[in-house]
Amino acid sequence: MDKRPELAAGFLSRLRAILPPKAVLTRPEDCWAYGYDNSRRHSLPQAVAFPACHEQVARIVDACNQYRIPLTARGRGTNTVGATVPLQGGLVLSLERMKKVLEFSPENRYLIVEPGLTNEEVQAIAGSRGFFWPPDPTSAAYCSLGGNLACNAAGPRAVKYGTPRENTLGLRAVTGAGLEIRTGVRTSKGVVGYDLTRLLLGSEGTLAIITEATLKLTPLPEATQTLRAVYRSVLDAAEAVSKIMAQPIVPCALEFIDGNAIAMIRGHSACDLPAQAGALLMIEVDGPREGLDSAAAKVAEAARNDGLLDLRIAATRQEVEALWQTRKALAPALRKIAPKKINEDVVVPVTAIPELIEGLNRLSAKYKLPIINFGHAGNGNIHVNLLLNPNSPEQSRKAQDCLDGVFTLVLALRGTLSGEHGVGLEKRDFIDRELDANALELMRAIKRQFDPNGILNPGKLLPPG
Template sequence: MALPAPFLARLKEVFPAGALFTDPADCWVYGYDNSKRQVLPEAVVFPTRHEQAAALVRACHEYKIPLTARGRGTGTTGATVPLFGGVVASFERMDRVLEFSPDNRYIVVEPGITNQALQDYVKPHGFFWPPDPTSAAFCSVGGNLAYNSAGPRAVKYGTPRDNTLGLRAITGAGEEIRTGVYTTKGVVGYDLTRLLIGSEGTLALITEATLKLTPLPETRRTLRAVYRDVGAAAQAIAKIMAQPAVPCALEFIDGNAIDMVRRYSTAGLPEQAGALLMIEVDGFKQAMAPQIDSIRAAADNAGLLEFRVAETQEEVEALWQTRKALSPTLRKIAPKKINEDVVVPVTELPVLIAGLNELSARYGLPIVNFGHAGNGNIHVNLLYDPGKPGEDDKAHACLDEMFGLVLRLRGTLSGEHGVGIEKRDYVDRELDAASLKLMHAIKRQFDPEGILNWHKGFPMA
């Protein structure tokens, strides 16, 4: 679509030279994310102030121009791909810290600040923000909020929804709103903060976030437990999560991943290893020994082959070698992978893994599984070669059956990657018709012209 001349004139009034792109060569790189999908937007703008973002939304609302908010493009579901062209608003230049209150344990930031920059800012003061996705060094806080992206520490400290006090945002109608509080308690009105977090830019553009900070632990220890099979590992996970020493990370790697890594890595693991848990605990130094003893006792069962505690930084690195070898190894196995982050109750992990192994054998496609075991959040990596005739159709048929398996186990289709485009057409299998109807109504209330990230997150009526 060609943008109307009066609309472009409005954009030029709001955004100075260098903050507005209309040349396709400049816009093209802002039309994709880590899903590898790409659509060319007609314009890209770079807000640096809340007022600019508000003026942009009002103009798009008036002229009915599609508007897609973007952080750093690290998402894997196509949520920042501008399906209908229009305007992409890149928030990478809104990266300031606006207020920091150590005594009240909160910080107010703009959405473009990276997760790592935020952590670096608060660390000297003895704090951290718990969400820690794998892409923390590059991803933005705005993106973390849009997807409710969490990472390993969620098992103890929760997700962005649990660590955000309030937001400043602009609805699709151009109305400016403030949600939430500056305190850790507050029940006035509906919880619009938690509604906006995870909404993938479909309801409003977030321009400020008041984040709840957590004191840094004095120390952290790393443990590794290796099991004969997934059933034994799942039994251990349930017991670990039911004792008082809650780990700050509890990561799972299945037998397929272990076998794959063994072919390409020197990581030392027992030959009969069928599952592995990486465990971290944090807190006071004097509390480490009883925490480790409590977790060791919970982790011990008939299937346990090895339990190791790292005593030095070199040993920590050695224990994590298997996990760190996964991503580069996956790239050697197949030209393409479908990476889904499904969640099931912890007790259903053995059934899930067994079902995935059956699908792998039936479709002739490798499936490698690892993830955040304490939450039952498993990253399922379906590997295939799209260059082979029929392989792409086969992979997506397998994916369809995988989602069916997850839902039968009372799971959910996404834990932290979001829905975007990739899972949108499966959502009505998880959500009932009445719930979807309410969501459509909420979308219309926030965004009456349907300009914000239309056709993302769930099927639109």
């Protein structure tokens, strides 16, 4: 078992004075589960704390500053890049018990909640009054709101509705220095001061601990229409994506899977796709019920080109489920083939998707590693899955070299290294390829201003200076 020096007795006394006995864990066997996230990395914390309110968080951060204790905030541990792994041990601050609804104002279209609620719970609360919060990660049933905010995690609906940065009005937080701050507004417009709300969103817990969020709500659409388009090649699918995104009807989801993914699905589930299928688009259109058929028809027309093999529009709920069956079969098939795959979420301009897939196929052949690609085509956010056996040292070495090639390819195509998974530890040492030295030093200066003692999530996001 991972061994670390014990925390100072004075710090533990402070911690136990702030929280009730069952809200503090110190035994290694109790803390073990809080040392990992979905990146499969692990580092044992020396203690885990479960605050129940903003005031407790503020007092805990103050104690960590006094004793120089590394502090890692955590939601449900669904992060895939190691952003919630406590590299230096110290204290893990689990916000899972902070689940209060503080204010719900449907008339003003906002909802103020604590970060421990899951995305699905937030949607249920908003949905009870006819609204929704647009960010919808695939892990919505179990990922926390705080984690969504920390990584600016979005999901399929981002193509139309945007990410947390476009759908969060304000925050309450505690900086690494222990300062309590409120950012943003409760109105749809506001330009007073610097935009600290957007700065904190996506900062992965390195600047402040978010304790409350004012979420901007959107009315639920009256209806949706689902389409599935199958193409001969990725080039044909990308051409369709560009045409779809260039016409006035913006789809609420525009999902993509490549030929490699289709071939894998064929081997592990029933698949009703044409034999020549080289790429697939799943498209959803939402809005008022009146006129939605016409909107779907316009999107369908934009999706047509010479490479289109099959286009279907669902007329019933059963048909919707049938059309999504192929896409839903992908995750189980991947888990069966490579339960410890590497999943990266890169983004390129939509027009560069064919070059990206072609380049990934070359890397796959060079390193003899299968690569499966799918994702959010409408904004070029592609999930690149390297399938490997991590117990093989040779494959692990090849995977790291291949990953280096993936990032080089993405940047050459004027893309970015992450769309929604974040940077964490997995991508930390690559971001100086995307950001210049001056930009990185400004970011380090911001980190020092918010967190002068460097206690918040140390070792993450920014490469060492």
